[in-house]
Amino acid sequence: MRKYMKYEIRGSYRFILGIIAVLLIASTIIQYNIYKASYNVSTSYEATGIRAFTLFISILAIFGAFLSTFLYIVGLFRKELYESRGYLTFTLPLTGHKILGAKILVGVIWYAIITLSIVLYNLFLATVFHGSTWIQAIKRLISFLGPGTTTSIIISSLIISLQSTFLSLVLVYLSIVLSKVSIKNKKIGGLWFVIFLVLSGLTSYLIIKISQIFPYYLDISNLKILHYYDVFPLTSITGDIGRIFIYGSNLDGYINIFGSLLELLFIVLGFLATGYLIEKKIDL
Protein backbone atom coordinates (compact mmCIF):
# COMPACT_ATOMS: atom_id res chain seq x y z
CA MET A 1 0.00 0.00 0.00
CA ARG A 2 2.91 2.36 0.77
CA LYS A 3 4.28 1.75 -2.73
CA TYR A 4 0.94 2.64 -4.26
CA MET A 5 0.75 5.76 -2.09
CA LYS A 6 4.17 6.76 -3.39
CA TYR A 7 2.88 6.73 -6.97
CA GLU A 8 -0.36 8.48 -6.01
CA ILE A 9 1.73 11.26 -4.47
CA ARG A 10 4.08 11.42 -7.46
CA GLY A 11 1.12 11.67 -9.82
CA SER A 12 -0.57 14.54 -8.00
CA TYR A 13 2.08 16.61 -6.23
CA ARG A 14 2.46 19.13 -9.06
CA PHE A 15 -1.23 19.99 -8.90
CA ILE A 16 -1.11 20.29 -5.11
CA LEU A 17 1.95 22.56 -5.28
CA GLY A 18 0.02 24.76 -7.70
CA ILE A 19 -2.92 24.88 -5.29
CA ILE A 20 -0.62 25.79 -2.40
CA ALA A 21 0.94 28.57 -4.52
CA VAL A 22 -2.54 30.01 -5.23
CA LEU A 23 -3.44 29.81 -1.55
CA LEU A 24 -0.25 31.52 -0.45
CA ILE A 25 -0.68 34.35 -2.95
CA ALA A 26 -4.31 34.79 -1.86
CA SER A 27 -3.25 34.75 1.82
CA THR A 28 -0.62 37.41 1.14
CA ILE A 29 -3.18 39.69 -0.49
CA ILE A 30 -5.66 39.20 2.34
CA GLN A 31 -3.07 39.75 5.06
CA TYR A 32 -1.72 42.81 3.28
CA ASN A 33 -5.22 44.27 3.15
CA ILE A 34 -5.73 43.57 6.83
CA TYR A 35 -2.38 45.19 7.58
CA LYS A 36 -3.23 48.27 5.52
CA ALA A 37 -6.64 48.53 7.11
CA SER A 38 -5.33 48.25 10.67
CA TYR A 39 -2.46 50.73 10.27
CA ASN A 40 -4.21 53.38 8.16
CA VAL A 41 -7.35 53.86 10.22
CA SER A 42 -7.27 57.63 9.88
CA THR A 43 -7.15 57.62 6.09
CA SER A 44 -9.07 54.64 4.89
CA TYR A 45 -10.32 51.83 7.12
CA GLU A 46 -12.03 49.93 4.37
CA ALA A 47 -10.40 48.43 1.32
CA THR A 48 -11.69 50.18 -1.76
CA GLY A 49 -11.24 50.04 -5.52
CA ILE A 50 -8.62 47.64 -6.79
CA ARG A 51 -7.67 46.56 -3.25
CA ALA A 52 -11.24 45.56 -2.48
CA PHE A 53 -11.37 43.68 -5.76
CA THR A 54 -8.13 41.78 -5.11
CA LEU A 55 -9.31 41.00 -1.57
CA PHE A 56 -12.56 39.60 -2.93
CA ILE A 57 -10.75 37.57 -5.59
CA SER A 58 -8.28 36.25 -3.01
CA ILE A 59 -11.05 35.00 -0.73
CA LEU A 60 -12.72 33.38 -3.73
CA ALA A 61 -9.37 31.84 -4.71
CA ILE A 62 -9.05 30.14 -1.31
CA PHE A 63 -12.51 28.58 -1.60
CA GLY A 64 -11.78 27.73 -5.21
CA ALA A 65 -8.48 26.08 -4.33
CA PHE A 66 -10.06 23.80 -1.71
CA LEU A 67 -12.90 22.95 -4.10
CA SER A 68 -10.42 22.29 -6.92
CA THR A 69 -8.44 19.93 -4.70
CA PHE A 70 -11.60 18.05 -3.83
CA LEU A 71 -12.64 17.82 -7.49
CA TYR A 72 -9.11 16.82 -8.51
CA ILE A 73 -9.04 13.93 -6.01
CA VAL A 74 -12.51 12.88 -7.19
CA GLY A 75 -11.47 13.23 -10.84
CA LEU A 76 -8.40 11.03 -10.40
CA PHE A 77 -10.49 8.19 -9.05
CA ARG A 78 -13.15 8.59 -11.75
CA LYS A 79 -10.35 8.34 -14.33
CA GLU A 80 -9.38 5.00 -12.83
CA LEU A 81 -12.89 3.70 -13.37
CA TYR A 82 -13.69 5.20 -16.74
CA GLU A 83 -10.36 5.70 -18.53
CA SER A 84 -7.35 3.62 -19.55
CA ARG A 85 -5.30 4.15 -16.39
CA GLY A 86 -7.62 1.75 -14.56
CA TYR A 87 -6.10 -1.04 -16.67
CA LEU A 88 -2.85 -0.48 -14.80
CA THR A 89 -4.26 0.17 -11.34
CA PHE A 90 -6.76 -2.67 -11.23
CA THR A 91 -4.44 -5.31 -12.65
CA LEU A 92 -1.92 -4.72 -9.86
CA PRO A 93 -1.74 -7.56 -7.33
CA LEU A 94 -3.34 -5.35 -4.68
CA THR A 95 -6.66 -5.80 -2.89
CA GLY A 96 -9.39 -3.22 -3.38
CA HIS A 97 -8.92 -2.16 0.24
CA LYS A 98 -5.22 -1.44 -0.27
CA ILE A 99 -5.89 0.66 -3.37
CA LEU A 100 -8.69 2.53 -1.61
CA GLY A 101 -6.71 2.92 1.62
CA ALA A 102 -3.78 4.43 -0.29
CA LYS A 103 -6.07 6.87 -2.10
CA ILE A 104 -7.82 7.97 1.09
CA LEU A 105 -4.56 8.40 3.03
CA VAL A 106 -3.02 10.43 0.22
CA GLY A 107 -6.17 12.60 0.10
CA VAL A 108 -5.94 13.20 3.86
CA ILE A 109 -2.21 13.93 3.59
CA TRP A 110 -2.81 16.51 0.84
CA TYR A 111 -5.54 18.25 2.83
CA ALA A 112 -3.31 18.23 5.92
CA ILE A 113 -0.37 19.69 3.96
CA ILE A 114 -2.53 22.37 2.35
CA THR A 115 -4.08 23.36 5.69
CA LEU A 116 -0.71 23.35 7.45
CA SER A 117 0.88 25.43 4.68
CA ILE A 118 -1.83 28.07 4.97
CA VAL A 119 -1.67 28.20 8.77
CA LEU A 120 2.14 28.39 8.93
CA TYR A 121 2.38 30.88 6.08
CA ASN A 122 -0.24 33.13 7.66
CA LEU A 123 1.61 33.00 10.98
CA PHE A 124 4.76 33.94 9.09
CA LEU A 125 2.94 36.83 7.38
CA ALA A 126 1.50 37.95 10.70
CA THR A 127 5.05 38.12 12.04
CA VAL A 128 6.19 40.11 9.00
CA PHE A 129 3.31 42.58 9.12
CA HIS A 130 2.63 42.81 12.84
CA GLY A 131 5.86 41.70 14.51
CA SER A 132 5.58 39.37 17.49
CA THR A 133 2.32 40.81 18.81
CA TRP A 134 0.32 37.79 17.66
CA ILE A 135 2.63 35.50 19.63
CA GLN A 136 1.97 37.53 22.75
CA ALA A 137 -1.77 37.37 22.04
CA ILE A 138 -1.68 33.59 21.69
CA LYS A 139 0.39 33.27 24.86
CA ARG A 140 -2.17 35.36 26.74
CA LEU A 141 -4.97 33.20 25.35
CA ILE A 142 -3.21 29.98 26.41
CA SER A 143 -2.54 31.30 29.92
CA PHE A 144 -6.20 32.42 30.14
CA LEU A 145 -7.50 29.00 29.03
CA GLY A 146 -4.88 26.96 30.84
CA PRO A 147 -2.59 24.43 29.16
CA GLY A 148 -4.99 21.50 29.78
CA THR A 149 -7.90 23.22 28.03
CA THR A 150 -5.68 24.32 25.14
CA THR A 151 -4.51 20.75 24.63
CA SER A 152 -8.09 19.46 24.83
CA ILE A 153 -9.22 21.99 22.20
CA ILE A 154 -6.40 21.00 19.85
CA ILE A 155 -6.79 17.22 20.31
CA SER A 156 -10.58 17.16 20.13
CA SER A 157 -10.64 19.47 17.08
CA LEU A 158 -8.04 17.27 15.42
CA ILE A 159 -9.99 14.07 16.10
CA ILE A 160 -13.23 15.56 14.80
CA SER A 161 -11.58 17.08 11.70
CA LEU A 162 -9.80 13.85 10.85
CA GLN A 163 -12.95 11.79 11.33
CA SER A 164 -15.01 14.07 9.13
CA THR A 165 -12.28 14.21 6.45
CA PHE A 166 -12.00 10.41 6.40
CA LEU A 167 -15.79 10.01 6.29
CA SER A 168 -16.12 12.54 3.44
CA LEU A 169 -13.43 10.82 1.37
CA VAL A 170 -14.85 7.34 2.03
CA LEU A 171 -18.32 8.54 1.03
CA VAL A 172 -16.96 10.19 -2.13
CA TYR A 173 -15.22 6.99 -3.22
CA LEU A 174 -18.21 4.85 -2.27
CA SER A 175 -20.53 7.14 -4.26
CA ILE A 176 -18.30 7.01 -7.35
CA VAL A 177 -18.06 3.21 -7.19
CA LEU A 178 -21.80 2.85 -6.54
CA SER A 179 -22.62 5.09 -9.50
CA LYS A 180 -20.48 2.84 -11.72
CA VAL A 181 -21.81 -0.46 -10.37
CA SER A 182 -25.47 0.52 -10.00
CA ILE A 183 -25.98 1.47 -13.63
CA LYS A 184 -23.95 -1.40 -15.03
CA ASN A 185 -20.82 0.61 -15.72
CA LYS A 186 -22.46 3.29 -17.87
CA LYS A 187 -21.08 6.75 -17.28
CA ILE A 188 -23.67 9.25 -16.14
CA GLY A 189 -22.06 12.53 -15.15
CA GLY A 190 -23.07 13.82 -11.74
CA LEU A 191 -24.83 10.67 -10.54
CA TRP A 192 -22.04 10.02 -8.06
CA PHE A 193 -22.61 13.49 -6.60
CA VAL A 194 -26.32 12.83 -6.07
CA ILE A 195 -25.42 9.55 -4.32
CA PHE A 196 -22.79 11.42 -2.27
CA LEU A 197 -25.32 14.05 -1.15
CA VAL A 198 -27.81 11.36 -0.15
CA LEU A 199 -25.20 9.33 1.76
CA SER A 200 -23.75 12.43 3.45
CA GLY A 201 -27.22 13.63 4.46
CA LEU A 202 -28.17 10.22 5.78
CA THR A 203 -24.98 9.67 7.79
CA SER A 204 -25.09 13.22 9.23
CA TYR A 205 -28.73 12.79 10.23
CA LEU A 206 -28.01 9.48 11.98
CA ILE A 207 -24.94 10.88 13.76
CA ILE A 208 -26.97 13.85 15.03
CA LYS A 209 -29.85 11.58 16.07
CA ILE A 210 -27.59 9.24 18.01
CA SER A 211 -25.88 12.25 19.63
CA GLN A 212 -29.30 13.46 20.76
CA ILE A 213 -30.38 10.09 22.09
CA PHE A 214 -27.09 9.54 23.94
CA PRO A 215 -25.81 13.02 24.88
CA TYR A 216 -22.68 11.79 26.66
CA TYR A 217 -19.45 13.63 25.95
CA LEU A 218 -15.80 12.85 26.49
CA ASP A 219 -13.80 15.62 28.14
CA ILE A 220 -10.43 15.22 26.42
CA SER A 221 -8.54 17.16 29.12
CA ASN A 222 -9.30 14.61 31.86
CA LEU A 223 -10.98 11.75 29.92
CA LYS A 224 -14.14 12.09 32.03
CA ILE A 225 -17.55 11.32 30.59
CA LEU A 226 -20.11 14.07 31.06
CA HIS A 227 -23.76 14.53 30.17
CA TYR A 228 -24.48 17.52 27.94
CA TYR A 229 -26.31 19.21 30.79
CA ASP A 230 -23.19 18.90 32.96
CA VAL A 231 -21.38 21.06 30.39
CA PHE A 232 -24.26 23.44 29.70
CA PRO A 233 -26.75 23.25 32.58
CA LEU A 234 -29.00 25.93 31.10
CA THR A 235 -29.63 24.03 27.89
CA SER A 236 -31.71 21.48 29.80
CA ILE A 237 -34.44 24.05 29.15
CA THR A 238 -33.87 24.47 25.39
CA GLY A 239 -33.03 20.82 24.72
CA ASP A 240 -30.33 21.78 22.17
CA ILE A 241 -28.19 18.66 22.48
CA GLY A 242 -27.75 17.32 18.95
CA ARG A 243 -24.08 17.96 18.20
CA ILE A 244 -21.16 15.61 17.88
CA PHE A 245 -18.64 18.20 19.08
CA ILE A 246 -19.10 21.09 21.49
CA TYR A 247 -17.00 23.82 23.01
CA GLY A 248 -17.61 24.38 26.72
CA SER A 249 -17.84 27.81 28.36
CA ASN A 250 -14.03 27.94 28.56
CA LEU A 251 -13.70 26.80 24.93
CA ASP A 252 -12.76 23.32 26.16
CA GLY A 253 -13.65 20.63 23.61
CA TYR A 254 -16.06 17.76 24.20
CA ILE A 255 -16.73 14.89 21.79
CA ASN A 256 -20.02 13.03 21.77
CA ILE A 257 -19.01 9.43 22.40
CA PHE A 258 -21.83 7.66 20.57
CA GLY A 259 -21.95 10.14 17.68
CA SER A 260 -18.21 9.80 17.20
CA LEU A 261 -18.34 6.00 17.43
CA LEU A 262 -21.15 5.93 14.86
CA GLU A 263 -19.06 8.14 12.56
CA LEU A 264 -16.16 5.70 12.97
CA LEU A 265 -18.51 2.82 12.19
CA PHE A 266 -19.64 4.58 8.99
CA ILE A 267 -15.99 5.10 8.00
CA VAL A 268 -15.18 1.41 8.53
CA LEU A 269 -18.35 0.13 6.81
CA GLY A 270 -17.92 2.57 3.90
CA PHE A 271 -14.30 1.54 3.52
CA LEU A 272 -15.09 -2.20 3.57
CA ALA A 273 -17.97 -1.81 1.12
CA THR A 274 -15.98 0.35 -1.32
CA GLY A 275 -12.93 -1.94 -1.23
CA TYR A 276 -15.16 -4.96 -1.83
CA LEU A 277 -16.94 -3.29 -4.77
CA ILE A 278 -13.62 -2.23 -6.33
CA GLU A 279 -12.23 -5.75 -6.13
CA LYS A 280 -15.31 -7.81 -6.92
CA LYS A 281 -17.82 -5.75 -8.88
CA ILE A 282 -16.14 -3.13 -11.04
CA ASP A 283 -16.04 -3.89 -14.75
CA LEU A 284 -13.57 -1.96 -16.89
Added chain:
Amino acid sequence: MANIIEIKGLTKTYHNKKALNNVTLTIEKGKVVGILGPNGSGKTTLIKILAGILRPTGGEVFIDGNRPGVTTKSIISYLPDRNFLYDWMNIQDAINFFKDFYADFDENRAYELLDFMKLDKNMKVDSLSKGMMEKLNLSLVLSRNAKVYILDEPIAGVDPVARDQILDAIINNYNEESTMIITTHLVRDMENIFDEVIFLKEGEVYLLGNAEALREERNMKIDDLYKEIFGA
Protein backbone atom coordinates in the same frame (compact mmCIF):
# COMPACT_ATOMS: atom_id res chain seq x y z
CA MET B 1 0.79 -31.40 -19.77
CA ALA B 2 -1.09 -29.65 -16.95
CA ASN B 3 -3.68 -26.99 -17.65
CA ILE B 4 -2.87 -23.46 -16.54
CA ILE B 5 -6.29 -22.08 -17.50
CA GLU B 6 -9.66 -23.81 -17.19
CA ILE B 7 -12.84 -22.14 -18.36
CA LYS B 8 -16.22 -23.77 -17.86
CA GLY B 9 -19.50 -22.45 -19.27
CA LEU B 10 -18.28 -18.85 -19.24
CA THR B 11 -20.93 -16.29 -20.10
CA LYS B 12 -20.76 -12.51 -20.12
CA THR B 13 -23.75 -10.38 -20.87
CA TYR B 14 -23.78 -6.62 -21.47
CA HIS B 15 -27.37 -5.53 -20.93
CA ASN B 16 -29.17 -7.73 -23.50
CA LYS B 17 -26.13 -8.64 -25.59
CA LYS B 18 -24.17 -11.81 -24.93
CA ALA B 19 -20.48 -11.07 -25.45
CA LEU B 20 -19.54 -14.61 -24.40
CA ASN B 21 -21.92 -17.53 -24.49
CA ASN B 22 -21.15 -20.72 -22.59
CA VAL B 23 -17.45 -20.81 -23.45
CA THR B 24 -15.62 -23.91 -22.24
CA LEU B 25 -11.93 -24.47 -22.92
CA THR B 26 -8.63 -25.31 -21.35
CA ILE B 27 -5.17 -23.96 -22.05
CA GLU B 28 -2.07 -26.01 -21.31
CA LYS B 29 1.07 -24.73 -19.66
CA GLY B 30 3.88 -23.70 -22.00
CA LYS B 31 1.73 -23.03 -25.09
CA VAL B 32 1.35 -19.97 -27.28
CA VAL B 33 -2.35 -19.68 -27.91
CA GLY B 34 -3.96 -17.40 -30.47
CA ILE B 35 -7.50 -16.25 -29.79
CA LEU B 36 -8.79 -15.27 -33.20
CA GLY B 37 -11.88 -13.50 -34.30
CA PRO B 38 -13.12 -10.24 -35.78
CA ASN B 39 -14.09 -7.19 -33.74
CA GLY B 40 -17.00 -7.98 -31.44
CA SER B 41 -16.36 -11.72 -31.34
CA GLY B 42 -15.65 -11.67 -27.59
CA LYS B 43 -11.83 -11.83 -27.61
CA THR B 44 -11.23 -8.79 -25.43
CA THR B 45 -14.08 -9.72 -23.10
CA LEU B 46 -12.50 -13.14 -22.52
CA ILE B 47 -9.06 -11.59 -22.00
CA LYS B 48 -10.39 -9.00 -19.54
CA ILE B 49 -12.10 -11.70 -17.49
CA LEU B 50 -8.80 -13.61 -17.32
CA ALA B 51 -6.99 -10.41 -16.33
CA GLY B 52 -9.47 -9.88 -13.48
CA ILE B 53 -10.95 -6.57 -14.61
CA LEU B 54 -14.27 -7.89 -15.86
CA ARG B 55 -16.70 -10.12 -13.93
CA PRO B 56 -18.35 -13.07 -15.63
CA THR B 57 -22.12 -13.24 -15.67
CA GLY B 58 -21.96 -17.02 -15.40
CA GLY B 59 -19.57 -19.95 -15.48
CA GLU B 60 -16.20 -20.50 -13.87
CA VAL B 61 -12.62 -19.49 -14.59
CA PHE B 62 -9.53 -20.95 -12.93
CA ILE B 63 -6.01 -19.70 -13.54
CA ASP B 64 -3.34 -21.91 -12.01
CA GLY B 65 -6.10 -23.27 -9.77
CA ASN B 66 -7.32 -19.86 -8.58
CA ARG B 67 -10.30 -17.73 -9.54
CA PRO B 68 -9.31 -14.35 -11.04
CA GLY B 69 -8.20 -12.05 -8.21
CA VAL B 70 -5.15 -10.70 -6.44
CA THR B 71 -3.29 -14.03 -6.63
CA THR B 72 -3.83 -14.48 -10.35
CA LYS B 73 -2.92 -10.84 -11.04
CA SER B 74 0.51 -11.54 -9.57
CA ILE B 75 1.15 -14.33 -12.12
CA ILE B 76 -0.44 -12.73 -15.18
CA SER B 77 1.41 -10.19 -17.29
CA TYR B 78 -1.31 -8.37 -19.20
CA LEU B 79 -0.99 -6.08 -22.20
CA PRO B 80 -4.30 -4.29 -22.80
CA ASP B 81 -5.36 -2.96 -26.18
CA ARG B 82 -4.65 0.62 -25.09
CA ASN B 83 -2.05 2.71 -23.32
CA PHE B 84 -2.45 1.91 -19.65
CA LEU B 85 0.46 3.83 -18.13
CA TYR B 86 -0.20 6.97 -16.09
CA ASP B 87 0.28 10.04 -18.26
CA TRP B 88 2.58 11.81 -15.75
CA MET B 89 5.17 9.03 -16.04
CA ASN B 90 8.32 8.88 -18.07
CA ILE B 91 9.68 5.50 -19.17
CA GLN B 92 11.98 5.22 -16.13
CA ASP B 93 9.00 5.84 -13.81
CA ALA B 94 7.12 3.05 -15.57
CA ILE B 95 10.04 0.65 -15.05
CA ASN B 96 10.26 1.60 -11.37
CA PHE B 97 6.52 1.09 -11.05
CA PHE B 98 6.67 -2.44 -12.47
CA LYS B 99 9.71 -3.23 -10.33
CA ASP B 100 7.87 -2.08 -7.20
CA PHE B 101 4.71 -4.08 -7.80
CA TYR B 102 5.81 -7.25 -9.56
CA ALA B 103 8.30 -9.54 -7.83
CA ASP B 104 8.92 -11.32 -11.16
CA PHE B 105 9.96 -8.12 -13.00
CA ASP B 106 13.42 -8.32 -14.57
CA GLU B 107 14.79 -4.77 -14.73
CA ASN B 108 17.80 -5.73 -16.88
CA ARG B 109 15.58 -7.37 -19.45
CA ALA B 110 13.45 -4.22 -19.50
CA TYR B 111 16.48 -2.08 -20.37
CA GLU B 112 17.54 -4.59 -23.05
CA LEU B 113 14.08 -4.50 -24.57
CA LEU B 114 13.98 -0.70 -24.48
CA ASP B 115 17.31 -0.68 -26.25
CA PHE B 116 16.00 -3.13 -28.84
CA MET B 117 12.89 -1.01 -29.34
CA LYS B 118 15.02 2.16 -29.54
CA LEU B 119 13.22 3.84 -26.65
CA ASP B 120 14.94 6.28 -24.31
CA LYS B 121 14.14 5.87 -20.61
CA ASN B 122 13.78 9.65 -20.20
CA MET B 123 10.96 9.90 -22.74
CA LYS B 124 7.62 11.08 -21.36
CA VAL B 125 4.78 8.59 -21.75
CA ASP B 126 2.35 11.23 -23.03
CA SER B 127 4.75 12.27 -25.79
CA LEU B 128 5.05 8.81 -27.38
CA SER B 129 3.45 7.88 -30.70
CA LYS B 130 1.04 4.93 -30.84
CA GLY B 131 3.75 2.60 -32.15
CA MET B 132 6.27 3.69 -29.52
CA MET B 133 3.65 3.34 -26.81
CA GLU B 134 2.84 -0.17 -27.96
CA LYS B 135 6.54 -1.06 -27.93
CA LEU B 136 6.99 0.39 -24.44
CA ASN B 137 3.95 -1.41 -23.04
CA LEU B 138 5.08 -4.68 -24.58
CA SER B 139 8.63 -4.23 -23.24
CA LEU B 140 7.27 -3.82 -19.72
CA VAL B 141 4.92 -6.77 -20.01
CA LEU B 142 7.59 -9.08 -21.47
CA SER B 143 10.10 -8.06 -18.80
CA ARG B 144 8.17 -10.02 -16.24
CA ASN B 145 8.88 -13.71 -15.65
CA ALA B 146 5.16 -14.37 -15.46
CA LYS B 147 3.40 -17.72 -15.61
CA VAL B 148 0.85 -16.33 -18.05
CA TYR B 149 1.24 -13.53 -20.60
CA ILE B 150 -1.93 -12.10 -22.07
CA LEU B 151 -1.44 -9.81 -25.05
CA ASP B 152 -4.52 -8.11 -26.44
CA GLU B 153 -4.00 -7.04 -30.07
CA PRO B 154 -0.26 -6.38 -29.67
CA ILE B 155 0.29 -5.36 -33.31
CA ALA B 156 -2.94 -3.56 -34.11
CA GLY B 157 -2.52 -0.07 -35.53
CA VAL B 158 1.29 0.02 -35.68
CA ASP B 159 3.51 0.48 -38.74
CA PRO B 160 5.20 -2.57 -40.40
CA VAL B 161 8.63 -1.81 -38.87
CA ALA B 162 7.23 -1.57 -35.36
CA ARG B 163 5.16 -4.68 -36.07
CA ASP B 164 8.29 -6.68 -36.90
CA GLN B 165 10.06 -5.38 -33.80
CA ILE B 166 7.10 -6.36 -31.63
CA LEU B 167 6.90 -9.84 -33.14
CA ASP B 168 10.66 -10.34 -32.71
CA ALA B 169 10.41 -9.22 -29.08
CA ILE B 170 7.58 -11.69 -28.43
CA ILE B 171 9.44 -14.59 -30.05
CA ASN B 172 12.80 -13.80 -28.43
CA ASN B 173 11.43 -13.27 -24.96
CA TYR B 174 8.98 -16.11 -24.81
CA ASN B 175 9.78 -18.47 -21.98
CA GLU B 176 8.82 -22.10 -22.58
CA GLU B 177 7.72 -22.50 -18.97
CA SER B 178 5.13 -19.80 -19.49
CA THR B 179 1.86 -19.66 -21.36
CA MET B 180 1.16 -16.88 -23.82
CA ILE B 181 -2.32 -15.92 -24.94
CA ILE B 182 -2.53 -13.49 -27.84
CA THR B 183 -5.67 -12.05 -29.37
CA THR B 184 -5.52 -10.72 -32.87
CA HIS B 185 -7.40 -10.31 -36.09
CA LEU B 186 -4.11 -9.82 -37.98
CA VAL B 187 -3.65 -13.56 -38.31
CA ARG B 188 -1.21 -13.62 -41.22
CA ASP B 189 1.47 -11.77 -39.25
CA MET B 190 1.20 -13.93 -36.18
CA GLU B 191 0.11 -17.40 -37.18
CA ASN B 192 3.61 -18.87 -37.18
CA ILE B 193 4.06 -18.31 -33.47
CA PHE B 194 0.84 -20.02 -32.38
CA ASP B 195 0.88 -23.57 -30.98
CA GLU B 196 -2.88 -23.58 -30.52
CA VAL B 197 -5.64 -21.43 -31.97
CA ILE B 198 -9.13 -20.70 -30.73
CA PHE B 199 -11.62 -19.16 -33.16
CA LEU B 200 -14.27 -17.10 -31.39
CA LYS B 201 -17.41 -16.25 -33.33
CA GLU B 202 -20.22 -14.18 -31.81
CA GLY B 203 -19.10 -15.03 -28.31
CA GLU B 204 -18.84 -18.77 -28.82
CA VAL B 205 -15.94 -21.11 -29.51
CA TYR B 206 -16.34 -21.94 -33.19
CA LEU B 207 -13.19 -24.00 -33.59
CA LEU B 208 -10.11 -24.77 -31.57
CA GLY B 209 -7.10 -26.96 -31.96
CA ASN B 210 -3.42 -27.36 -32.61
CA ALA B 211 -2.33 -24.85 -35.26
CA GLU B 212 -0.14 -27.29 -37.19
CA ALA B 213 -2.75 -30.04 -37.10
CA LEU B 214 -5.40 -27.64 -38.39
CA ARG B 215 -3.15 -26.56 -41.25
CA GLU B 216 -2.59 -30.20 -42.27
CA GLU B 217 -6.18 -31.26 -41.76
CA ARG B 218 -7.67 -28.33 -43.70
CA ASN B 219 -4.73 -28.00 -46.08
CA MET B 220 -4.63 -24.26 -45.65
CA LYS B 221 -2.98 -21.59 -43.58
CA ILE B 222 -4.62 -20.41 -40.37
CA ASP B 223 -5.06 -17.03 -42.06
CA ASP B 224 -7.05 -18.65 -44.88
CA LEU B 225 -9.03 -20.66 -42.38
CA TYR B 226 -9.81 -17.42 -40.56
CA LYS B 227 -11.08 -15.89 -43.83
CA GLU B 228 -13.16 -18.98 -44.54
CA ILE B 229 -14.77 -18.89 -41.11
CA PHE B 230 -15.36 -15.19 -40.79
CA GLY B 231 -15.54 -14.17 -44.43
CA ALA B 232 -18.73 -16.07 -45.12
